[in-house]
Amino acid sequence: xIALESKxxxxxxxxKKETSWALNQVNLQIRQGEIFGLLGPNGSGKxxxxxxxxxxxxxxxxxxxxFGYDVVKExxxxxxxxxxxxxxxxxxxxxxxxxxxxxxxxxYGLSKKEAIKRINEICExxxxxxxxxxDRIKDFSRGMQQKVAIARAFLTNxxxxxxxxxxxxxxPRAKREVQQLVTDMNxxxxxxxxxxxxxxxxAERLCQRVAVIHKGEIMVTGTPEHLIQIQESKTANPTLEDxxxxxxxxxxxxxxxxxxxx
Amino acid sequence: xxxxxxRELYAARAFxxxxxxxxxxxxxxxxxxxxxxxxxxxxxxxxxRGVESVTGTSIDAQFxxxxxxxxxxxxxxxxxxxxxxxxTVTWERWEETIEYTFMAPVHRATHLLSVCxxxxxxxxxxxxxxLLVLSFFFNLDMSSANFASAVLILGIASFSFIGLxxxxxxxxxxxxxxxIQVVSIFQSLLLMFSGVYxxxxxLPQWMQAVARISPATYALQGMRASILHGAGMGDMVQxxxxxxxxxxxxxxFGIALFIRMERWAKQKGxxxxxx
Numbered sequence: 001x002i003a004l005e006s007k008x009x010x011x012x013x014x015x016k017k018e019t020s021w022a023l024n025q026v027n028l029q030i031r032q033g034e035i036f037g038l039l040g041p042n043g044s045g046k047x048x049x050x051x052x053x054x055x056x057x058x059x060x061x062x063x064x065x066x067f068g069y070d071v072v073k074e075x076x077x078x079x080x081x082x083x084x085x086x087x088x089x090x091x092x093x094x095x096x097x098x099x100x101x102x103x104x105x106x107x108y109g110l111s112k113k114e115a116i117k118r119i120n121e122i123c124e125x126x127x128x129x130x131x132x133x134x135d136r137i138k139d140f141s142r143g144m145q146q147k148v149a150i151a152r153a154f155l156t157n158x159x160x161x162x163x164x165x166x167x168x169x170x171x172p173r174a175k176r177e178v179q180q181l182v183t184d185m186n187x188x189x190x191x192x193x194x195x196x197x198x199x200x201x202x203a204e205r206l207c208q209r210v211a212v213i214h215k216g217e218i219m220v221t222g223t224p225e226h227l228i229q230i231q232e233s234k235t236a237n238p239t240l241e242d243x244x245x246x247x248x249x250x251x252x253x254x255x256x257x258x259x260x261x262x
Numbered sequence: 263x264x265x266x267x268x269r270e271l272y273a274a275r276a277f278x279x280x281x282x283x284x285x286x287x288x289x290x291x292x293x294x295x296x297x298x299x300x301x302x303x304x305x306x307x308x309x310x311r312g313v314e315s316v317t318g319t320s321i322d323a324q325f326x327x328x329x330x331x332x333x334x335x336x337x338x339x340x341x342x343x344x345x346x347x348x349x350t351v352t353w354e355r356w357e358e359t360i361e362y363t364f365m366a367p368v369h370r371a372t373h374l375l376s377v378c379x380x381x382x383x384x385x386x387x388x389x390x391x392x393l394l395v396l397s398f399f400f401n402l403d404m405s406s407a408n409f410a411s412a413v414l415i416l417g418i419a420s421f422s423f424i425g426l427x428x429x430x431x432x433x434x435x436x437x438x439x440x441x442i443q444v445v446s447i448f449q450s451l452l453l454m455f456s457g458v459y460x461x462x463x464x465l466p467q468w469m470q471a472v473a474r475i476s477p478a479t480y481a482l483q484g485m486r487a488s489i490l491h492g493a494g495m496g497d498m499v500q501x502x503x504x505x506x507x508x509x510x511x512x513x514x515f516g517i518a519l520f521i522r523m524e525r526w527a528k529q530k531g532x533x534x535x536x537x
Contacts, residue, residue, distance in 0.1 A: 013530070013531050014530075051361075054361070054365045055365055055528075056361050056364060056365055056528060056533055056534070057528055057529075057531055057533075058525065058528045058529045076367050076369070079365055079366060079367035080367045082365075084361075084362075084365065086361070088358060090357075090358045090359050090361070090362055091357070091359065092280070092283075092284065092357050092359060093357060094284065094287040094288060095280075095283050095284065095287060099279075099280070099283045102276070102279065103276050103277075103279065103280040103283075104276075104362065104366070105276070106272050106273055106275055106276020106277075106279070107273050107276055107363065107366035107367070107368050108269075108366060108367060109265075109268070109269030109270075109272050109273065109367070110272060111272055112272075112275075136287070152362075
């Protein structure tokens with residue numbers, strides 16, 4: 001079954017008289033139960049794609065569906081099937097993780113009793129200390145905040161999880177823990193995961209299939225192994241990083257610095 | 263259907279709990295605003311007490327003080343209602359949680375109405391505290407007041423102000439930079455036109471015409487009639503009818519417009535600008 005399908009998605013933003021193209025005829029199919037990586041430099045359109053899938057942006061043209069439901073016309077049905085972790089943790093900073101998570105659980109229709117049970121389970125899984133659950137979230141490290149953000153997303157057990165650069169800015173240990181959680185959730189619950197990243201090691205380690213996106217266009221799609229194999233005719237001992245550079249035409253220092261924030 | 267209803271109820275509770283938690287965590291700010299409002303009301307009360315000595319004419323000072331304080335307290339209540347609702351978007355944008363709230367499977371009406379529910383409870387508690395403090399400063403004679411009529415007017419007026427607040431909440435949604443400033447201008451105009459501290463007949467004709475479409479005008483007139491003159495339910499009809507009419511129009515209109523503008527914001531990408 002197809003978990004997410006986008007057909008000819010076009011999205012642009014207009015500021016004064018300038019048009020900034022974010023997505024141009026994007027076609028993608030993500031199968032149920034897979035971890036799919038959307039790889040691209042900053043400003044390539046990854047977050048815009050995730051936002052459309054999250055019902056937060058309306059595309060100019062094309063259709064996107066989640067488990068057969070249109071993200072624009074049937075947005076509330078789609079919202080029941082998804083959750084998201086973005087690069088910024090985004091919480092009510094003065095509230096505690098428990099208060100933030102209870103709020104989120106309520107929005108997804110969980111009773112308080114049910115929510116507390118789920119919160120305790122998830123916190124144990126991801127290693128959030130119970131004694132810190134009532135501290136203000138603003139006093140947490142970025143890694144800890146991101147863990148709470150992940151707990152918030154997994155709390156609703158969504159069939160499709162949208163992870164928008166969830167490990168950016170995390171220290172190596174926190175990064176490893178988040179990556180482990182992603183694979184656990186995928187193997188344990190069969191959760192479909194769309195992961196955007198420009199960390200090629202992460203993509204290679206986690207994703208069954210990847211697509212490279214550049215300037216709003218999908219450049220190539222396939223399994224990491226297959227894409228590396230294609231690259232073998234052009235580079236000696238290629239890695240996924242070589243594939244990425246070949247399709248984006250950028251060096252890695254450009255990847256890190258370029259960005260228009262779409 | 264039952265499940266859907268239950269989910270919406272859990273979501274409504276989540277919004278109310280969240281607002282309560284935010285008020286608790288930001289209690290110092292709440293205290294600052296409360297002290298500011300009390301100081302304002304007390305000042306207005308003293309203006310009423312000093313009118314006789316300033317003008318050299320004899321007036322019923324107690325009556326005038328109560329007249330002014332009703333304006334001050336009711337305005338304090340209506341503005342807090344208006345502010346909480348109209349800041350629904352601004353607050354979430356400031357905390358950067360807006361996308362998470364707007365992608366949750368909650369009907370927008372549930373979202374807005376539960377914020378309104380919290381605003382009403384909060385507004386009533388806050389106004390009661392202000393009234394309590396004012397009673398220490400002024401010998402408020404409310405022996406002839408009809409409190410049942412006053413409560414009725416307050417309830418119906420809240421409904422109208424919820425509608426106004428929802429319409430105002432749209433401004434920060436469609437204009438992240440300027441929206442909240444426009445809401446402040448709107449609020450101050452409402453104060454000027456609605457006769458909070460004076461009768462609207464002192465206004466120029468064109469301003470009186472505007473005052474007649476403001477729910478605050480009827481709320482203030484009704485409240486003064488019930489507290490100052492002990493007007494009964496029957497005498498309240500002239501205030502209740504326009505308030506009901508405005509509320510019945512504004513609440514569904516506010517929700518519908520908010521949903522329409524949310525779609526517009528998603529189209530233009532102004533829900534969140536970067537990231």
